[in-house]
Amino acid sequence: MRKISNVFYITIGLIILAVGYGVIAAESFETVTNSIKSFVSSSFGWYYMLLLSFLLVLSIFFIFSPFGKVRLGRDEDRPSFSTITWIAMLFSAGMGIGLVFYGAAEPLSHYAINPATAEPNTDAAFKEAMRYTFFHWGLHVWAMYGIVGLALAYFQFRKEEPGLISATLKPIFGKKMEGPWGVLVDVLAVFATAFGVATSLGFGAVQINAGLDYLFGFSIGFKSQLIIIAVVTVLFVASAWSGLSKGIKYLSNTNLILALALLGFVLILGPTLLIFNVFTDSIGGYLANLISMSFRTAPLNNAHREWLDSWTIFYWAWWISWAPFVSMFIARVSKGRTIREFMVVVMLAPTILSAFWFSAFGSTAINMQRKGIVDLANTDTELTIFEMFHAMPWSILISIVAVLLIASFFITSADSATFVLGMQSTYGSLTPPNSVKIIWGVIQSAIAIILLSVNGLTALQNTIIIAALPFSFIILLMIVSLIKALQSERPRSERPRRRKAKENV
Template sequence: MKKISNVFYITIGLIILTVGYGAFAPESFEAVTTNVRNFVASSFGWYYMLLMSFMLALSFFFIVSPYGKIRLGKDTDRPQFSTVTWVAMLFSAGMGIGLVFYGAAEPLSHFAISPASEDPNTDAAFKEALRQSFFHWGIHIWAMYGVIALSLAFFQFRKGEPGLISATLKPIFGEKMVGPWGTLVDVLAVFATAFGVATSLGFGAVQINAGLNYLFGVEINIFSQFVIIAIVTVLFVASAWSGLSKGIKYLSNTNLVLALALLGFIVVLGPTLLIFNMFTDSFGGYFSNLVQMSFGTAPLDSTDRKWLDDWTIFYWAWWISWAPFVSMFIARVSKGRTIREFMIGVLAAPTLLVTFWFSAFGTTAIDIQKKGLVDLTQSSTELTIFEMFNVMPMSFMISVFAILLIVSFFVTSADSATFVLGMQSTNGSLTPPNNVKLIWGVIQSTIALILLSVNGLTALQNTIIIAALPFSFVMLLMVVALLKALKAELKLMKLK
């Protein structure tokens, strides 16, 4: 079971080719991937909007349907992790560094360059900025992760299949998924996971470097980022080595505590009343406008359409490219829960945390901008949050706290991915061998370092967004296979 599969060797070959192209011809790599990404966004934007909306509707269906009582495992199985630890794991793997990286910067950007034809820098733009941030990080993403994770967990724990994407397609294609076609599906999943996490590592290193430069004058260069990635690599490999129930569990709980503490600092030291009022108003506006936002493609307005391609369609493709990793990790830690309990937890808890996070950080940043205390729109994305802290009480302490949280998220995302990559390249083993996890940890860090050194992270980001298109068709097949298997399972349960 733990034997390294062909998926491992094929994906390594593809990684070498892709990274080699990016390292030796970075300008060409970026130009080609940008053109393809733009074509995908403009031509398939409608498809991504429908797909994500379908996943949301399907997740609600699973909650209210008779399938909700089916347990992800044997009828006697119970959850391996407490609800708090489980939510912490979802939160850490699903969002991670991105919340700190974009928590203040994205709402501020929407405020300054407002979507939906709103005038920028107005009260209407303020509300719209938070609603759009909720939309890009909220319930749609968790519905998509939840449905794909549900498919993986059902086949893995209820039907005894290996923990592979390809195994979920057997109700449609049968044993063909054990051969070359199954390998192709799993290679696509591993490729997207490896590059998605490498991109996150690169952005995390840049933000940690920016924070250390802002606080302590550490020079911003590839050497500093090399040292940061090297230190974090040692930490996340050590965590992955210790296993799911030790390192990853404790780090996820630590993440949640640190994140809630930093959030508490912002709420207390920032415009507290305004944060709660904006959260309440924008949360209501988010759900009351959810249908229109979910299907809006701006077909007759080229300006709004460009904004949609650059933000919403980009995010939908980005989250789909992360689905193999995040969904497989969520599935792995969700054994023993019923489908109803699983879907409610995956939808509700992270969505509430994320929306309040953006309310706190976004409201504070926009309030500072409106008061003219500092022009945060001139800051780079990685520095925005530190510039915001600088005009708040206890700024140094909060900044140090934020760096610790970024490092913690950094380590947790990477060790979760290392664990999942180990599973996917050892025929779905629930306990992948440590040497495989070590190899994947080094590979992810090496990808990030090489492409940081040639400013190739944008091209890498483009690459996995392009890979999201074929994987989205795999997702639809997974849904068909899952519905077919659940229908048969319900009949079987009635006969018992």
């Protein structure tokens, strides 16, 4: 246990305090966290909008700047994973399970229940629903993950620093990041990761439970969800034990195959022509309105502002809270890529896949709602996708594939998180001990189980969103540190040109 840092013990202590509060005073925990979350959303919404937009612009700059040629590693390093496997890993660790959970439910909500600005159940609401769904899961999110992941990968592989958030701040603060301040930064990252993944485990268990109930009459309730989490825990711990190049690699490829199969079913059995038309039209609408959506805060319309707080600003805070986990994992699997290749693929591949996914599932759900085939608008979120499948041919087969995909995404996210948590609590080790990964796997599952038993997942979700605010300031410091460090690359990139100039003379 000599490899374990103080970050491990401090974070465990904070987790025990937070979970203990959630169990002993569940209602108070939810009330307090709701109040703080509402304050953060209403007071800092403008800041989140500016921050994510700035990160998008910065990402584009890195793609076209001379820094794009810099390799994340030594100049002779090359990628460890094929491009397809790499994309599958990005997709799985980033937001795979969310796509299944919200694939039909979010566009449907923006269309029929609570549109951003349009009247419900209208053509305008349909277009707006798809546009805003693309916005919430698109370029801004992946630009943010890309920038944070770029900083981590650059310092880890190019500068040979430990794989820690705190290590990326050394160009600004120097050796202070090796002391208490560095521990504080890493504790915040580990805390957000542990609770963020535990929340997903809880919500994933609820949706798997709903799918098994639909398919096999598996009763919905805490006991069923406990069994699901226990089984999944055994599977992702076994995967974590096998290592990055085996467990997560094979799971990510499996996820991609299952996701494409499910997408194919919906594309063929759903309103195929409508899906392609909606995808094309919505991409255009998304890009045409990107600037206005990026800076929209609705200061003079309370109803519109409430919608933004509930959706856009909630998403921006939620994605920021996931940045330590997702970005660190992306960085770990991206050694050997150039900055340009890294930013282009991280931004575009998941964005395009997500857009087509929402076009297929969202258009199918909204089409059913418009034609009165099934009332999906009044269905619980975790059941929406299964009720949609019920109205399609081969419903049992499609539902089975969906449950397998949710479970696979579920296992991959938890597996990836145990790896990242292991890195962060063992001084940034690229190969954290299996014992540490197993401990973190059990802790994540225990958090989910305990809070499911007292209906505390909403409060936990609020806690993660609150933690996003201080971490957003760390992201800004990481950017300053990265740009400062990249200045040392400029003379190196210009040397060949100078040599050629001398030869010509």
